[in-house]
Amino acid sequence: MEIKTEDYGICYDPSTATVSFIGSLRLSGPQEYAPIVQLLEEVADLAQAKITLNLQQLEFLNSSGINMLSKFIIEVRKKARVQMAVQGSQRIPWQGKSVNNFQRLMPSLEWELL
Template identity: 55%
Template sequence: MQVKGENYNVWYDKNNGAVSFNGALRLTGMQDYAPILQLLNEIASTEPPNMVINLQGLEFLNSSGISMLSKFVIGMRKKSIQMKIIGSTNVPWQGKSLKNLQRLMPGLTLDLQ
């Protein structure tokens, strides 16, 4: 399962249960983020006990992308899936923005490395 664009790659590794993001996501609106949101929702619909979103390789995410992730996290509050988001302290936008996701879903584990 993969969504790939000119400057980004999002893929699911079934072996470790992680969705990894690489590159820079500068898509224009929520409709352009729909394939990525669909990938995340498809994985969540299988009700895995744990779901990891690895954003360490994502250098940039615009406000539409942050809205897409926020919408996904809010939807996950209704499920019994343990969510973990891995980010990087070396990528400036991640520290501030990812902490906001934790506010949306208090049970979410945030690991900034």
């Protein structure tokens, strides 16, 4: 599963259950984020034990994107059978701030700054 545009790329590696985000997500609202939501929902349905979101190369995520990821994290938390991890980069300021909020939504979420 993969989504590629001029501004961003999202790909799923089933061997590691990792969704990697690259570039800048500046989409305007839920309708434009719908293909990404669909990809994430498919990943959640396939996942056995753990899903990793790799955000290390995601330079920018607007408020609509943060909202989309927050809703996804809540859905994964509701399933209770799947653990979630988020990998981020120390050099990208928004990630540290947002992940604190993600951890409030799912206290068991694992967070790693690389």
